Amino acid sequence: MDGRLYFAYGSNLLRSRLQAGDRAPSAELVSAAIARGYALRFHKRGADGSGKCDLHQTGADADLVWGLVWQISSGELEQLDRSEGSGYRRRVVTLRAETQNLQAETYIAKPNAVDPALVPFDWYRDIVTAGARQGRLPPAWIRRLEEQAVVEDGNEERRERFLALLS
Secondary structure: OOEEEEEEOOHHHOHHHHOOOOOOOOOEEEEEEEEEOEEEEEEEEOOOOOEEEEEEEOOOOOOEEEEEEEEEEOOHHHHHHHHHOOOEEEEEEEEEEOOEEEEEEEEEEOHHHEOOOOOOEHHHHHHHHHHHHHOOOOHHHHHHHHOOOOEOOOOHHHHHHHHHHHO
């Protein structure tokens, strides 16, 4: 495959989410990895008005975000850009995966798409957490995700549609 490395840290951790529709159906898992100097925030404004994940740069070595590195077809990057929407910009980050450093593309929230008061919907947090479990990320990281404050989504159809990714 003519592929590119992509670092997922939010809902795209879950294989069924990443491979759904026209996102990145070719995605193949490479490894778990850490982005140092970043913190996970749920402050990116989603199209539904709730908080979505952001890889927020802090520059502090003590800060880190666990995620998964996927290899995806180069042609699918534009599809993934459209799926992620205009609130993110794609950029390359350096990651630590097992015994090597990797460069991978990821999505960082644009400053005008960030609102620190946002909270994710319960189903979104559950998708992120399920992806972390599926990718066998460290138990302490999974606990951190599970403890994320959430709000219940009042749109039952949307909630059920996204929760279907977990089955």
